[in-house]
Structures are given as structure tokens and as C-alpha cells.
Amino acid sequence: MKLSETDTDLLIRFLVLSLFLLIGTLAASALDRAAVETEYQKWLEQEIWPRAKSEGVSRQIFDQAFEGVRLNWELPDLVPPGTEAGTPKIQRQAEFGSPGKYFARNTVDGATSVGRAMAKRHAVTLAEVERRTGVPGRIILAIWGRESAYGRVKIPHDAFEVLGTKGFISTRAEYFSEELIAALRIAQAGHVSPGSMRSSWAGALGQPQFMPSNFLAHAADGDGDGRADIWNSEADTIASIGNFLDQHGWVAGRDWxxxxxxxxxxxxxxxxxxxxxxxxxxxxxxxxxxxxxxxxxxxxxxxxxxxxxxxxxxxxxxxxxxxxxxxxxxxxxxxxxxxxxxxxxxxxGVGDFQANWEKIGGLFRSDVATIQKALVAQGHDVGGVDGLPGYKTRRSIGLWQESNNITPTCFPNDALRPLLAEK
Structure with missing residues (x-):
């Protein structure tokens, strides 16, 4: 169909207007982020610096830590000004996803094979840490393997960028603000230079992936050089993990x-x-x-x-x-x-679990949160409406199923949502 001159003119006007609206939206977004960035720099100076100074952090270390640091808008769980926190639709963290996927063959086999090699390499250190703490060497190795693949995984983020961003605009801002101060204290003590302090997206440090406050409380010297270097020393990493578990109540002589x-x-x-x-x-x-x-x-x-x-x-x-x-x-x-x-x-040398993991866990976090809300409305304690199927949510599902003459499965699935809505 051929457009008339009038129709063509209207179409051009519509496209131009749409383009201006799009440019305006993008510009507004950029301006908003620029404004938030300005507020972030003020927050660092007016709130974080006085707290850091009171903890013995020098101005030199503070400036080095935040030189060139800006907000990282790619991090999860951010709550920019003018927005509200909600349940994320997708679960990014593997620990809270589909159970079977967490035990993927290559992950389990890799952690096991390298762990056996590390057990031989560090036999003396592991034995000494077990003697001192009661924590078996195999448990320390498994944690080390899970956290950083025995130090082989590259730690991607600037710790001060992560902790600063999350301390300013995340769902757990106060927690991350405290961790930010702890990270500054670590740098001030000379454990690692500010520019070399790398972390995960959540701010965890070094080979054992300690949060900064855990480093201050539990990092240990395993090689006798007088320092607790969880970034470069494998012996210190082993000693620090053992120390953490010991101080959290590991019972020597009992299995897990x-x-x-x-x-x-x-x-x-x-x-x-x-x-x-x-x-x-x-x-x-x-x-x-x-x-x-x-x-x-x-x-x-x-x-x-x-x-x-x-x-x-x-x-x-x-x-x-x-x-x-x-x-x-x-x-x-x-x-x-x-x-x-x-x-x-x-x-x-044990093998796989005897029972298989069935294919479950396909719900979004928001779906699980809907189930949790329905259970709470009926008087169940699900441990918080967070979209994560923890033990309180699982057993609440089982109790609800039993009370409604449904064979209890104790795990969320898509069929539960309409059934709960009917009650």
C-alpha cells in the first residue's frame, strides 16, 4: 500500500517524536545516575570517612582505597534512590538454586581430585591445624575448593568498589557499610594494599573468601611468617579456615x-x-x-x-x-x-549419593515467594518471605500438605500455587 503525502508526514513526525522521547529517557537515566554518583561521593566523605577515621584509618589509606572508584551498577540487589526493594525474579546465587545442579559432575570431581593433591602437598599443615582446632583436614580442603578452586579462580572485583556500592545502595546497606570499614582497617594494618584488595561480587576476600570482618576475627598465620595472608599463602588459607570453624563451635570427634x-x-x-x-x-x-x-x-x-x-x-x-x-x-x-x-x-573415596536428585527447582524466586506468602497467611512460619526454599519453608509445605490430605513432598512446585490460593 502506498502512503499519501499526509500519512508519510505523520509517520515521520511520529518517528521523530519517538526518537526524542527515547533520547530523553536515556538522558534522564544518565542524569539520574550522575546525581546518584554525586550523592555517593558525598556519602563517602561525610559518613564513611569519619567512621573510618575513628577506627584508626589514615586519610592516605582512605584516599588510596577510593581513588577512581565509582558505583558499580552491575552488582545484584541494588536499591537506587527512589526505588523499593523487592524479591528478585531470578536467583543468581548457586547455593539457593536447584539442588541437583549444585552437585554437577565436573564441579564435584574437580574439587575432589585437586583436593587429594592438596592433601598430599599440605599434609603437615593440615595435620597441625586439625591437632589445634579439631577440624578435619578434608573439611578445610573442601571449603577451600568450593570457595576459590584452591586459589585458582581469579577474583574479579575491586573490593572497595563492591563494598562501597553495596554500602550505599543495596538491600543490606548497613551490613556492607560495616564491611567497608573492616576492609579499610585491613588495608590500614598493611595486610594488603588498597589497590590490590580484590573481592567477589559480594565483597568476599582471598582464597577462603572471607568477608572483611571475618578476616579481622579469624584470619590466621599458618606458615609462621607472622602474617595472615589469605591472598597468597596456602598455609595461611588452611589455618584461617580451620580457625573460623573452630571459633564457630566445631565439635572434635563428630562427623558432619x-x-x-x-x-x-x-x-x-x-x-x-x-x-x-x-x-x-x-x-x-x-x-x-x-x-x-x-x-x-x-x-x-x-x-x-x-x-x-x-x-x-x-x-x-x-x-x-x-x-x-x-x-x-x-x-x-x-x-x-x-x-x-x-x-x-x-x-x-566415597561415591555419589545413593539417591538421585530429581529435576526440580525451576520456579523463580518470585514464584516461591508467592507460595511463602500464602503459607504465612495460613499461620505457617516459613522463616521469611524471601523466595528461598529453606528448611522452614520446606517443612511448612509438608505440614500444609498433610493437613490437606496431600502426600507431603516438602518442596515448592508450580502446582502448589493454585492449591494454596484456593484455601
Whole structure:
């Protein structure tokens, strides 16, 4: 169809107007970011510098730390001025995603094979740290492997850029502001120069990926040179991880946990660190080790806890208090489980879990949050509406399913949303 001269003129005007609107929007966005950047620099000077100075940080170190540093708008969980925090649609952090994916073959095998080599290389240091802290070397190695692939992973970010950005415009601004001050204290003490302090996107430092406050509290000298260098010293990294776990209550002589089979007569809603009982009592309920071997005699009278990170869709475990010590390092059940499992593979040569991880976890965080809101409305404690299926959410799902004569699975799925909405 041929356009008339009038139609052509109108079309041109429309396109020109649209272009101006687009340019205006982009310009406004740029101006907004420029304004936020100006406020950020004021915040550093008016709020962070006085706090840093009171902690003994010199002006020279402060200026070196923030030389050329600007806001990093690519970081997750930012809440710029004029916006509100919400539940992210997509979960970026592997620890809170699909359970089976966390135990990918190449990840597990790589951490195991390199871990065995490191066990030989650092046998003396690992033995000394275990003697001093009670933490088995295999556990330290598994954490080191998970955090930085035994120091092989390149740490990408400027720590002051990350911590400054998150301290100014993130969902946990006060927490990251405190970590920013801790990072400045690390630089002031001479542990590492400000320009060399690299971190993850969350501000974690060095081979053990300590947050700055954890470095100040737990970093240790493992090679006897009088310094705690978690960036370059493997011995210091080993000693620091052991020190962290020791100071968080690792119980020497106890394992982290055991894969088990859970009969249908035992509810998956019994999961959680607040529902512990002796391993002997769990055994009396019909729970057995998946390997077919008995529980170690020394563990029988110790407290154990049911863990079903995928509900009825994956392996189940009886874990000990040491499992929850591991969660102090990273609050994910899957993280602590990975560490325990890889540690066992390194030292004992165990194979894969007996039970398979079924293909689940395809929901967005916002979908899980919708399920959590519905459960809360019906009086359940889900541990917070955050879109993450932690143990309180899992067992709340199980309790709701049981009360509605539905076979309990204790894990969120797409079919739950309409069912919960009907109640």
C-alpha cells in the first residue's frame, strides 16, 4: 500500500517524536545516575570517612582505597534512590538454586581430585591445624575448593568498589557499610594494599573468601611468617579456615552427617535444626544409613537432625551439629552438604549419593515467594518471605500438605500455587 503525502508526514513526525522521547529517557537515566554518583561521593566523605577515621584509618589509606572508584551498577540487589526493594525474579546465587545442579559432575570431581593433591602437598599443615582446632583436614580442603578452586579462580572485583556500592545502595546497606570499614582497617594494618584488595561480587576476600570482618576475627598465620595472608599463602588459607570453624563451635570427634533413607512413616516436616534428637532415636523410627552400614557407635547418643534439602525429591540426611557450624561459613544447606560430601570423597573415596536428585527447582524466586506468602497467611512460619526454599519453608509445605490430605513432598512446585490460593 502506498502512503499519501499526509500519512508519510505523520509517520515521520511520529518517528521523530519517538526518537526524542527515547533520547530523553536515556538522558534522564544518565542524569539520574550522575546525581546518584554525586550523592555517593558525598556519602563517602561525610559518613564513611569519619567512621573510618575513628577506627584508626589514615586519610592516605582512605584516599588510596577510593581513588577512581565509582558505583558499580552491575552488582545484584541494588536499591537506587527512589526505588523499593523487592524479591528478585531470578536467583543468581548457586547455593539457593536447584539442588541437583549444585552437585554437577565436573564441579564435584574437580574439587575432589585437586583436593587429594592438596592433601598430599599440605599434609603437615593440615595435620597441625586439625591437632589445634579439631577440624578435619578434608573439611578445610573442601571449603577451600568450593570457595576459590584452591586459589585458582581469579577474583574479579575491586573490593572497595563492591563494598562501597553495596554500602550505599543495596538491600543490606548497613551490613556492607560495616564491611567497608573492616576492609579499610585491613588495608590500614598493611595486610594488603588498597589497590590490590580484590573481592567477589559480594565483597568476599582471598582464597577462603572471607568477608572483611571475618578476616579481622579469624584470619590466621599458618606458615609462621607472622602474617595472615589469605591472598597468597596456602598455609595461611588452611589455618584461617580451620580457625573460623573452630571459633564457630566445631565439635572434635563428630562427623558432619550421613546419607539416610527415610520411610514414608517419618514425616519430612520433621526437618530442621530445632527438631533434633539422638541418632539412636532417629534409627528407632526406621531411618537407616543409605550405605547399609550402621551408624558409628560414637555417634549413636549424639544429637542428629533430619535434613531433606529437596524434600522427597532427593537424598536425605541425618546431620550433626557440625553441619550447622559449616552453615556459619555459608548459610546454604547445599553449601554445607557439598563441603561434607566432597571432604568424604577426598579422604575416604566415597561415591555419589545413593539417591538421585530429581529435576526440580525451576520456579523463580518470585514464584516461591508467592507460595511463602500464602503459607504465612495460613499461620505457617516459613522463616521469611524471601523466595528461598529453606528448611522452614520446606517443612511448612509438608505440614500444609498433610493437613490437606496431600502426600507431603516438602518442596515448592508450580502446582502448589493454585492449591494454596484456593484455601
Amino acid at each position: 552427617g550421613f546419607e539416610v533413607t527415610v520411610p514414608v512413616t517419618v514425616s519430612c516436616s520433621l526437618e530442621g535444626p530445632d527438631q533434633g534428637q539422638t541418632i539412636h532415636k532417629w534409627e528407632a523410627l526406621g531411618i537407616k544409613r543409605a550405605s547399609g552400614r550402621p551408624f558409628p557407635e560414637g555417634e549413636q547418643d549424639g544429637e542428629g537432625f533430619l535434613l531433606m534439602p529437596a524434600g522427597r525429591y532427593g537424598p536425605a540426611f541425618i546431620v550433626t551439629p557440625n553441619f550447622y557450624v559449616l552453615k556459619n561459613y555459608n548459610m546454604s544447606d547445599l553449601y554445607a552438604l557439598f563441603v561434607g560430601h566432597v571432604g568424604d570423597r577426598i579422604q575416604f
